[in-house]
Amino acid sequence: MDRRMTVIDNDPMTRLFVGPRGGRISTAALRDASHWDEAVVDLGYEHRVRTVAEALRAARIPAFDTPGAVQPFTQQVLSHGRGLFGFGLITITWEPTACAGRPPAAQPLTALGRRPALEVKERNVVMSLETAPFAAEHASSDELRAWYELAVTSTAADYPSSPVPPYDSYVQQLRQSTSYLGLQRLWVARDSGRLIGTASAVFPTDENSERAIISVRVSAQYRRRGVGTRLLQTMLPEIHERGCRRIAGQTKASADGEKWTNALGFRAVAQRASHHLDIKSVDPARWQVPPTPGFRIQKWVDTAPDDLVQSFARARNAIADSPTGETSYRHPDWTAERVRQYETRMREIGETHRYVVAVDERSGAVAGFTEIAIIPRQSSFCHQEDTAVLPEFRGLGLGRAVKAAMMRWLTADLPHLEQVHTMTASDNLHMIRVNAPLGYVTDHVVSSVESEVGALEARLAGLRPRS
Ligand SMILES: CC(C)(COP(=O)(O)OP(=O)(O)OC[C@H]1O[C@@H](n2cnc3c(N)ncnc32)[C@H](O)[C@@H]1OP(=O)(O)O)[C@@H](O)C(=O)NCCC(=O)NCCS
Numbered sequence: 001m002d003r004r005m006t007v008i009d010n011d012p013m014t015r016l017f018v019g020p021r022g023g024r025i026s027t028a029a030l031r032d033a034s035h036w037d038e039a040v041v042d043l044g045y046e047h048r049v050r051t052v053a054e055a056l057r058a059a060r061i062p063a064f065d066t067p068g069a070v071q072p073f074t075q076q077v078l079s080h081g082r083g084l085f086g087f088g089l090i091t092i093t094w095e096p097t098a099c100a101g102r103p104p105a106a107q108p109l110t111a112l113g114r115r116p117a118l119e120v121k122e123r124n125v126v127m128s129l130e131t132a133p134f135a136a137e138h139a140s141s142d143e144l145r146a147w148y149e150l151a152v153t154s155t156a157a158d159y160p161s162s163p164v165p166p167y168d169s170y171v172q173q174l175r176q177s178t179s180y181l182g183l184q185r186l187w188v189a190r191d192s193g194r195l196i197g198t199a200s201a202v203f204p205t206d207e208n209s210e211r212a213i214i215s216v217r218v219s220a221q222y223r224r225r226g227v228g229t230r231l232l233q234t235m236l237p238e239i240h241e242r243g244c245r246r247i248a249g250q251t252k253a254s255a256d257g258e259k260w261t262n263a264l265g266f267r268a269v270a271q272r273a274s275h276h277l278d279i280k281s282v283d284p285a286r287w288q289v290p291p292t293p294g295f296r297i298q299k300w301v302d303t304a305p306d307d308l309v310q311s312f313a314r315a316r317n318a319i320a321d322s323p324t325g326e327t328s329y330r331h332p333d334w335t336a337e338r339v340r341q342y343e344t345r346m347r348e349i350g351e352t353h354r355y356v357v358a359v360d361e362r363s364g365a366v367a368g369f370t371e372i373a374i375i376p377r378q379s380s381f382c383h384q385e386d387t388a389v390l391p392e393f394r395g396l397g398l399g400r401a402v403k404a405a406m407m408r409w410l411t412a413d414l415p416h417l418e419q420v421h422t423m424t425a426s427d428n429l430h431m432i433r434v435n436a437p438l439g440y441v442t443d444h445v446v447s448s449v450e451s452e453v454g455a456l457e458a459r460l461a462g463l464r465p466r467s
Contacts, residue, residue, distance in 0.1 A: 127191045127225060131234040134186040134198070136175045144171050146195040147188070154217045158252040161276060161443040163419060169377040173349075180345055181213070182206075187234055189218070189227045196222045199231040203242050207330040212244040212453075226463075228260055233460050239453055246328050246450055253445040265459050266449040270325025271426040275440040276419050279411060282439030287411075289404035292396045295358045295367060297405045302353055303343050309336045311365035312357065318368075318388035323425045327448055350376040353385070356406045358398045368398040370406050372420070382410070384422030387431070399434040407438060 136144065148170050155162055178184055182205040189197030197218040204211060214235065218227045239247060251257025253271060262268075291297055298305075304312045316334035324331075332338065346353050357369040368389030374382045389398045410417055424431045426445060 127222075129189060129191055129225075129227060129230060131187060131189045131197075131230050134188040136171075136186055137177070143188075143195060144174070147174065147198050150195065150198055150217055150219050153220070157220065158255050158257070159274065159444055162274075163378070163381040163421065165375075166377050169375060172376075176349070180349055180351075182209075185235075185238060187231055189231050191222065197227045197231050199235055201235055201239055203244065206332060210243075210245045211248050211328060211450075212239045212242070212246070214239075214247055214249045216249070223256060229264065229460065229463065232264070232456075233463070236453070236457055236460065240457065244453055247453055247456060248327070248329070248448065248450045250446050250448055253447045258447050258449070261447075261449040261451075264451070265455065266451040267326075268447045269327045269450050270323075270448040272423045272446045272448065273426045273432070274421070274423050274443045274446060275432075275435055276421045276443055277407075277435075277438065277440045279418055279420070284408075284411065286437060286439050287404040287407040289397070289401050291401055292358065292398055294361055295393075295396075295398060295401075296361055297356060297401065298359050299354065299356045299405070299409060301355075302347060304339055304355065307364075308357065308359070308366055309339055311363075312336075312355075312369065313339045315357070315366040315369050315388060315390055316386065318390050319386045321391065322388070322431070323427050325425065325427075325448065328450060346373075354406065354409065356402045356409065358389075358393075358402050360393070367393040368402055370399075370402040372406060372410065374414075379414070379416040381419040381421060382414075382417060384420050387434070394430075399430070400437070403434060403438055 134143075134147075136147075139147075145167070148167055151170070152164055156164070173179070174186070176184065179202050181202050183203045185201050185203070187199040188195055189199075197216070199214065199216045202213045203209070204213070214232075216228050216231050218231075247266075249257075249261065249266070250272075251261055258268070298308070313334040313336045316339065317331070320331040343353075352374040354372045354374070355369055357366045359365065360367045368387075370387040371385040372382050373385050387399060387403060389396075407420075410420070420440075422435070422440070423446065424435065
């Protein structure tokens with residue numbers, strides 16, 4: 001969108017987007033090319049299936065080809081229907097055969113030199129590029145500030161509705177050599193000493209120890225100059241030495257990150273929707289869900305009661321039924337001992353976790369649960385973690401009951417809390433159906449991407465540095 005605004009020089013009289021033959025985009029063309037109806041159903045809004053014209057009117061966009069912001073609902077469906085948004089509008093080519101919701105095939109590395117049809121960046125800038133490991137615990141406050149600002153700016157550009165973590169809490173996490181998953185390593189890219197890119201890799205110690213989870217960011221004005229790729233090349237030897245077979249990451253669907261990972265041969269393996277609940281804008285009556293007969297609601301902070309920990313561990317394993325697409329991620333094998341280890345780890349990193357469970361009154365065992373993480377110094381928002389109901393108790397309303405009880409609890413004693421954030425697999429219709437009536441709305445779709453380490457090394461080995 002930004003690029004198109006730049007190209008048309010912000011002229012309000014110029015069409016922002018044009019159709020296949022250079023003219024106005026008809027709503028029928030938009031519906032067909034974006035697979036609108038399928039995308040709406042896919043996102044769990046089947047009750048909102050209607051014509052594109054109606055949806056655009058509802059979003060107060062009189063015609064899609066006039067300059068103006070695309071409203072969240074429309075944007076969400078369009079970014080899901082990537083045939084249009086990713087390849088049709090941004091690059092101004094028209095590929096109506098591209099299928100909504102299905103990621104474009106990974107491009108071979110030979111595509112690296114290819115230019116998209118629409119190119120607005122200036123690339124002939126001399127850089128003195130250096131990439132190096134970053135020891136956050138010894139870093140100067142200027143460098144920590146530069147890292148934080150890059151992270152905040154890049155996140156705000158891709159995920160405008162995401163909350164901004166306060167500096168202190170962000171830097172505290174950055175300085176920890178282990179995240180809650182495992183060892184964390186950091187790298188930076190600098191141009192003549194100025195920090196222009198950041199990268200991290202986390203090495204899980206559990207059943208996912210074959211995977212390195214990476215995050216790479218390049219400041220907007222330095223993109224498409226090989227900085228991200230150079231950072232990845234710098235990280236790879238350590239990832240290899242630690243015995244990882246796969247590299248996994250996340251990017252906003254259709255954004256720079258996904259184009260980059262596509263170009264480097266990563267595969268999109270799953271799509272997840274980010275949802276949030278805005279406490280002030282939701283009628284609390286939505287959380288007055290009556291308990292399911294035969295089950296009682298119980299809650300605790302941080303430490304599961306001894307008499308429930310065994311059955312709670314069993315209920316935690318029900319999360320393994322949530323769809324994970326084609327990711328290589330392995331769900332944890334929860335035991336009472338592992339629950340206790342997790343609780344200890346969360347306490348060590350300063351997070352408070354609240355749990356609401358539904359207990360089957362006949363057996364006294366946990367049938368379903370939901371978990372919220374509250375991060376230190378982030379009082380205005382919290383994170384919805386796992387919610388799961390054991391298979392034999394599904395369809396009884398327990399998922400909604402525990403989440404509604406959690407909302408009543410959070411709003412009763414956390415007056416500064418404004419939002420709850422969560423991620424759900426885009427095809428997890430059951431979870432989406434639990435969330436929507438409670439007041440959650442969808443913000444954006446995130447792609448999980450993966451590559452085999454060996455294949456990535458081979459692909460990157462042939463690349464010459466650009467500066
Ligand atoms: C993803 C990101 C790190 C890429 O950094 P970068 O330095 O701009 O990437 P590179 O210059 O190394 O790109 C290498 C190739 O990837 C492809 N590519 C990268 N960005 C692209 C884009 N916006 N559109 C199309 N292709 C793109 C191109 O083929 C490019 O080679 P070329 O410029 O010679 O055509 C950067 O866009 C970013 O910080 N995004 C936000 C964070 C994110 O999503 N990270 C990825 C998940 S870990």
